[in-house]
Amino acid sequence: MYDPASPLLRSGSPAAGLPQPDAKARFAEDRLLDAVLWCEILPGETITESDVMDRFGLTRAAARAALTRLGYDGWAQPLARMGWQVLEVTGALVGEVLSARRLVEPAALAEARLDEAQLHEVRRTGQILAAVQHQPQTGARVAFRHFVDEIDSLLLSAIDPFTARHLRRLWHHSARITRYLEDAQAGHMFRRDDVFALVRALEARDADGVRAARAALIDAQETFFLRQMLKSQTALGPGSGLSERAGQAASNRRST
Structure with missing residues (x-):
């Protein structure tokens, strides 16, 4: 579902209405x-x-x-x-995005320094997230993701711009992969369970807690991606190791 209000998405439209x-x-x-x-x-x-x-x-x-x-x-x-x-979603793309995030994200966000106004916004957003966390309606799920994005956007604003641009792009890839692999009808949706630990760590100015929360998020997304990809009927391509073993098996059959 397209959410034009997501804080992680740009908009060429000014607040007053149509773009100039x-x-x-x-x-x-x-x-x-x-x-x-x-x-x-x-x-x-x-x-x-x-x-x-x-x-x-x-x-x-x-x-x-x-x-x-x-x-x-x-x-x-x-x-x-x-x-x-x-751009297609492939196993290689998923692996590259997650590896890049592991290298950059936990350490970069652990260094984020939020001011008091930003911390107040984190607390307020955390309270909203707690209120909608277990509501099953589609609107509640959309709202939950929107407010999680607000926290992530605050974190991006508190680190250096170059790293923030790199992370934003990686998050865009992760978000696209997540939406592509989710199956709402079957109830297979990814939930950001890390966000409450992240809020607590930010409130306590606990850099190790922030680092752990982001590492847990990446691990959880990898598990979700793998679980969903294992349901795919798409044939594996070269590089999986299966093609070489299949060729060797055929060669063995011919020689017997």
């Missing part, structure tokens, strides 16, 4: 990127300028610029005379 003329191009680019992140446009899907114009009401120039931006940022690749293919 000088912001329309960026608004179009960000809207298309958000559609990719929220799986409105599915991983592996091929889209054209005409598709983007029809789906999002963009001009041809805006659609072309938005698609070019996706390609430049690595979210899609051009296919000759076919359009642009959105």
Whole structure:
């Protein structure tokens, strides 16, 4: 479900309403990127300028610029005379994203220094999260994720901008992978159970607690991703080790 109010997503639209003329191009680019992140446009899907114009009401120039931006940022690749293919979700991508997060995220966020106003906001948000935590309605789940994003956004604002940009991109990948692998009808949804330990650690200014909470989150996401991927019927590709063993078995059968 697309949530334009998510604090982790950019918007070219000012608070007063429609984007101004000088912001329309960026608004179009960000809207298309958000559609990719929220799986409105599915991983592996091929889209054209005409598709983007029809789906999002963009001009041809805006659609072309938005698609070019996706390609430049690595979210899609051009296919000759076919359009642009959105980055697929693969086991390799999942592993690379999680490995990169393990290297950067726990240590970087443990160094975050929130001021008193930000800590007050963390406490307030933690109370809201506790109130909606066990409510089963779809709206409650959306609200829970939104307020978790608010805490993560506060943390990003309290670390150096270069690391924050890198982490934001990794979180975008993780969020897209999560949404793609979730199955709401079967009740297979990822829940951020780490957030309450994170709130306690932030309130206590406990750097080790923040580090542990983020490491636990990455471990939990890896477990969820693996569990969901094990349900896939997609054939494994080269590199899994199975193709080499299958070839060796065939060779043995021919020699007997």
